[in-house]
Amino acid sequence: MILSEKTVKKINDKLSKYPKAKGMILPALTLAYKQLGYVDNEIYIEISEIINVPQLEIAEAASFYTMFPKKPRGKYLLQVCNNISCALLGADAMVDRLEEKLAIKRGETTDDGLFTLISVECLGSCCTAPMIQINDDFHENLTRQKLDELLEGLKNGK
Amino acid sequence: MTFYSPVVTNAKEIAGHEKLHLFEYVEDEKQYQLKRYLEHGGYAAWKTVLGKMKPEEVIEEVKKSGLRGRGGAGFPTGMKWSFVPKDSPKVRYLLCNADESEPGTCKDRVLMERDPHVVIEGMAIGAYAIGCHLMFCYIRGEFHHSIERIEKAMEEAYSKGHLGKNIYGSGYDLEMIVHTGAGAYMCGEETGLINSIEGEKGMARIRPPFPAIEGLWECPTIVNNVESLAAVPHIINRGADWYRSMGTEKSAGTKLFSLSGHINRPGNYEVELGFSLQKLIYDANYGNGISDGKKLKAVIPGGVSTPFLTPDKVDVPLDYESLTEAGSMLGSGGVIVLHEDTCIVWTILKLIKFFRHESCGKCTPCREGTGWLEQIIQKIEDGRGGPDDLEKLDSICGNILGRTICPLGDAAVMPIQSTLKHWRDEWQYHIEHKKCLVNQNFGF
Numbered sequence: 001m002i003l004s005e006k007t008v009k010k011i012n013d014k015l016s017k018y019p020k021a022k023g024m025i026l027p028a029l030t031l032a033y034k035q036l037g038y039v040d041n042e043i044y045i046e047i048s049e050i051i052n053v054p055q056l057e058i059a060e061a062a063s064f065y066t067m068f069p070k071k072p073r074g075k076y077l078l079q080v081c082n083n084i085s086c087a088l089l090g091a092d093a094m095v096d097r098l099e100e101k102l103a104i105k106r107g108e109t110t111d112d113g114l115f116t117l118i119s120v121e122c123l124g125s126c127c128t129a130p131m132i133q134i135n136d137d138f139h140e141n142l143t144r145q146k147l148d149e150l151l152e153g154l155k156n157g158k
Numbered sequence: 159m160t161f162y163s164p165v166v167t168n169a170k171e172i173a174g175h176e177k178l179h180l181f182e183y184v185e186d187e188k189q190y191q192l193k194r195y196l197e198h199g200g201y202a203a204w205k206t207v208l209g210k211m212k213p214e215e216v217i218e219e220v221k222k223s224g225l226r227g228r229g230g231a232g233f234p235t236g237m238k239w240s241f242v243p244k245d246s247p248k249v250r251y252l253l254c255n256a257d258e259s260e261p262g263t264c265k266d267r268v269l270m271e272r273d274p275h276v277v278i279e280g281m282a283i284g285a286y287a288i289g290c291h292l293m294f295c296y297i298r299g300e301f302h303h304s305i306e307r308i309e310k311a312m313e314e315a316y317s318k319g320h321l322g323k324n325i326y327g328s329g330y331d332l333e334m335i336v337h338t339g340a341g342a343y344m345c346g347e348e349t350g351l352i353n354s355i356e357g358e359k360g361m362a363r364i365r366p367p368f369p370a371i372e373g374l375w376e377c378p379t380i381v382n383n384v385e386s387l388a389a390v391p392h393i394i395n396r397g398a399d400w401y402r403s404m405g406t407e408k409s410a411g412t413k414l415f416s417l418s419g420h421i422n423r424p425g426n427y428e429v430e431l432g433f434s435l436q437k438l439i440y441d442a443n444y445g446n447g448i449s450d451g452k453k454l455k456a457v458i459p460g461g462v463s464t465p466f467l468t469p470d471k472v473d474v475p476l477d478y479e480s481l482t483e484a485g486s487m488l489g490s491g492g493v494i495v496l497h498e499d500t501c502i503v504w505t506i507l508k509l510i511k512f513f514r515h516e517s518c519g520k521c522t523p524c525r526e527g528t529g530w531l532e533q534i535i536q537k538i539e540d541g542r543g544g545p546d547d548l549e550k551l552d553s554i555c556g557n558i559l560g561r562t563i564c565p566l567g568d569a570a571v572m573p574i575q576s577t578l579k580h581w582r583d584e585w586q587y588h589i590e591h592k593k594c595l596v597n598q599n600f601g602f
Contacts, residue, residue: 014335017333017335018335019249019292019375020356020375022356022357023337023355023356023357024357025357026337026338026339026340026354026355026357027337027338029340030299030338030340053357057357058357060358060359061357061358061359063359064342064359064360064518065299065339065340065341065342065360066340066341066342067299067300067339067340067341068340079300082508083261083462083508083512084261084262084419084458084462084494084505084508084509084512085261085262085418085419085494087508087600088418088419088420088494088496088500088600089419089600089602090600090601090602091602092600093600093601093602094602097602121259121261121343121512121515121516122259122260122261122262122512123300124258124259124263124264124266124267124298124300124301125264125267126261126262126263126264126416126418126424126492126494127264127416127417127418127424127425127426128264128424129418129424130602133300136302136303137302137303138303142602143602144602
């Protein structure tokens with residue numbers, strides 16, 4: 001098993017609340033992603049066995065949603081909102097700066113496996129633009145200085 | 159490290175403070191806890207409903223209040239509830255649409271993070287009104303802190319008997335599940351949301367049957383926006399007439415507006431419907447004017463799905479009817495302000511990239527059309543536009559509009575059409591001169 005006992009327990013707990021097992025596809029994928037940082041065929045098989053839904057149906061759903069990457073990403077996932085409210089306040093320039101500082105292009109991961117940089121659609125932080133989501137946290141009202149400090153902090157393991 | 163949405167509201171300065179209710183306690187750092195929520199009168203409406211009201215009386219009260227859906231469509235909430243067949247032997251579901259993802263809109267997140275119990279209380283009352291015993295809160299997956307706060311509030315509500323079996327000794331049972339999304343704008347559309355809970359791709363369903371008749375797992379289902387549901391406990395506590403006394407004849411109550419873009423004081427503001435857009439943008443207690451002392455170029459009044467307004471149309475009351483009359487829509491209340499140095503072609507390119515990315519692919523006009531639009535607009539933006547490109551854009555837009563089963567197709571083209579109408583010279587300039595008409599530089 002790739003899924004941990006803890007994850008399997010969480011899936012089973014939630015499964016008991018759902019009127020139909022297929023409804024558990026997204027919650028199970030989400031829990032698997034939280035543990036592993038990716039999902040793939042082996043995971044679909046394991047989930048399929050727990051919730052008793054065909055593997056194909058799980059794979060099909062997983063293919064549609066952007067939050068289920070098929071490969072592991074960096075320790076810190078940097079998601080820069082690049083939709084209009086953030087773009088009006090310099091989000092494009094912010095992505096350029098991140099590309100320069102991390103020496104990667106958007107979509108790529110640094111060699112040390114620390115950072116993955118992606119540009120994403122609206123994250124619902126329009127009044128506090130520009131912003132970046134790092135793993136679970138929103139960092140808002142960013143300036144060049146705040147962004148640089150943030151990156152330095154992460155590099156130094158803060 | 160935990161970061162919750164910094165609140166930029168006018169809660170303290172607002173004229174007519176007594177009318178504020180959605181944001182009355184939003185600046186209270188402990189409002190998210192059950193204890194504080196109860197001190198502020200929380201769950202009183204839920205008790206009233208279970209103790210003294212029949213489901214049809216709840217529906218009647220909400221109908222009378224004039225509350226309309228705050229997610230974008232503006233459909234009367236009480237009327238929606240009344241569409242659930244009374245004699246259906248099937249179970250019913252109430253789904254709270256917390257998939258807030260209309261660009262320019264960030265109001266539901268504030269409610270969920272700062273006042274999660276009011277969302278749960280509103281859901282519970284809605285559930286009771288339609289005879290539902292299992293309700294879902296569908297929260298977009300990126301909103302980790304909203305999810306955390308709603309889940310925590312739900313646990314607290316269960317532990318103190320506000321949810322669960324035989325609530326307040328009434329004999330009514332109500333369970334709740336928090337279901338999280340995974341990064342798809344389409345799941346904010348009610349049938350996409352239903353498919354997503356069922357474990358399917360978040361694609362739209364053809365209507366009829368409408369969800370109220372046949373929705374989640376083929377059972378009668380009501381989908382309401384966070385803000386709509388959050389208004390319900392206040393309506394029960396203070397009465398439909400109080401709610402009606404705010405706003406306009408047809409657009410009752412207050413509404414949250416997210417003000418973003420080139421504005422001095424961006425933030426979420428609660429105002430009565432019918433409030434002046436001009437005032438929201440320029441008044442010192444609200445937007446306090448355009449940033450960097452620039453002139454206004456355009457306003458997108460209701461999230462990126464709504465047509466752009468030219469500066470001469472900004473003196474418009476923010477209500478459903480007036481904005482339609484002005485050629486746009488109230489939408490979700492995401493007001494995006496663009497100053498004079500913003501290139502219209504660049505702006506539209508951002509929007510069409512978004513819609514092309516989020517199109518679920520079910521309807522051909524939207525799936526193919528948004529891609530064609532993006533290619534042509536990208537070409538114009540890159541200085542490779544041709545003389546007949548604008549006519550092509552007109553034609554493709556016209557062939558998407560009204561030809562898809564969900565509103566995403568219309569949402570993708572209406573903003574484009576509005577700019578092709580009002581800023582056609584600028585589009586033309588971009589094609590002829592292979593560059594922007596304005597000197598745009600959004601540095602960071």
